[in-house]
Amino acid sequence: MSETHATVAPGAPVFPPGRYGRRRxxxxxxxxxxxxxxxxxxxxLGLVAARLYNQYGDPDYRAEVITYTGITDSSVTVDFRVTVPEGGSATxxxxxxxxxxxxVGHLEATxxxxPGERHVRSRQEVPTSARPFIGEVLRCRPAG
Incomplete structure (x- = not known):
């Protein structure tokens, strides 16, 4: 017959003292x-992300196409605006x-x-190998 202690709740298992180690x-x-x-x-992770953004992110150089016109069988004229740091240049x-x-055609334009301005408006003619449908600015980066 097993011994029951008054401190043990009814239905709870009774373990022999010292046999299973100390209970938590x-x-x-x-x-x-x-x-x-x-x-x-x-x-x-935040520091790594900030460093990579500073190294590879380039929010100061943004380009937007205003219009593309002059579509012929061998070229298209792209009118675009670029935002650069004050007095800076971009390619x-x-x-x-x-x-x-x-x-059908690529062109790098600088x-x-x-001085003192951040926006540049430019018009460039992109030579093509076939009749183009659209002219785009893919990316702009610091000139160098």
Missing amino acids: EPGRRRPILPVLVAVVLLAL CLLRARSHDGAD VTAP
Whole structure:
């Protein structure tokens, strides 16, 4: 017959003393280490993201096509505006595509803003190998 203690709730298993090691005291555990590791990891990821954005992101050089005109069998004229740092210059890659979406011409154009201004408006003729349907500005980056 097993011995029952007055401190043990009815229906709870009774373990022989010292046989299974020390039992944990029930209570609230505070996960300080996992929270601390998560905070440090998020901070490191934020620093890496900021550094990569500063290195590869280029928000100061934005281009927008105003219009494309002068479509012939051998060229298209692209009128565009570029936002650069004050008095800066940019090299922009222009592309012409045919009606089926194929690239039919490319041109790199360098534009420079007047001193104290950030916007440059330019008109460039892109030579093509077939009749173009559209003229675009793919990207602009610092001139150099």
